[in-house]
Amino acid sequence: MSQSAIDIETYLSTYDQLEQAIEGLSEERLHAKAAPNQWSVTEVLAHVADHNLIVSFRIREILSESEVRLPAFTQDAWVEGQKANKGEAADILAAFRSLLIYNSQLFLRLEPEDWEKTGTNAKGETVTLSGVVRGFITHLQYHLQQIARIRNEQTTSSGLRGV
Structure with missing residues (x-):
């Protein structure tokens, strides 16, 4: 087993964080949208x-x-194209978790120098493998806050308390 440039447990914990973020939400609240141009929790x-799919591809391109x-x-x-709001949160989370596990198994096979391999992002910037994975974790934190905002707005606007 090699030494990882990222904390694999932190990476894997993103699933638990998402699961906790939606805990107790009814199907109605998971799919509710404050406005047509805003995402529901399911869409988030x-x-x-x-x-996670795109990052998984980026990881492999860099390696x-x-x-x-x-x-x-x-x-x-x-x-919009995949009609995401018609999906089920549990199914989406299962796919998310599968990719986390698959990628974490890959991470355990990497050598320290692999984490410094680079690629060029769509903006033309050079990024390291470790930076891409850390960016994924950071990006997920933004969306956890988004889910919390949606929950709060739903509770405030409708008086719902976790239903």
């Missing part, structure tokens, strides 16, 4: 699962030392 979950630019994605179009 779909977005972080999509982001392969590919010269291809790392992909970006149009998050709103992805969420």
Whole structure:
């Protein structure tokens, strides 16, 4: 087992954090939207699962030392195009967790120098493998706050308390 440049437990804990963030929400609240152009909690979950897919691809491109630019994605179009709000939170979280586990198994095989391998992102910036994974963890924290805001707005506007 090699030494990791990232804390794999912190990476894996993102699943537990998402699960806790939606704990106690009814199906109605998981799919409720404050406005047509705002995401529901289910759509936020779909977005972080999509982001996990893209990051998984970026990780592999960096490790392969590919010269291809790392992909970006149009998050709103992805969420809308896949009709994410019709999905089930449990199914989305299961896919998210599977990718976390699969990637963490890869991380355990890496050598310290692998974490410093680089790729070029869609903006033309050079990024390291460790930076991409840390960025994923940070990005997820933003969306946990987004879920908390949605929950709070739902409670404030409707008087609901976790239903």
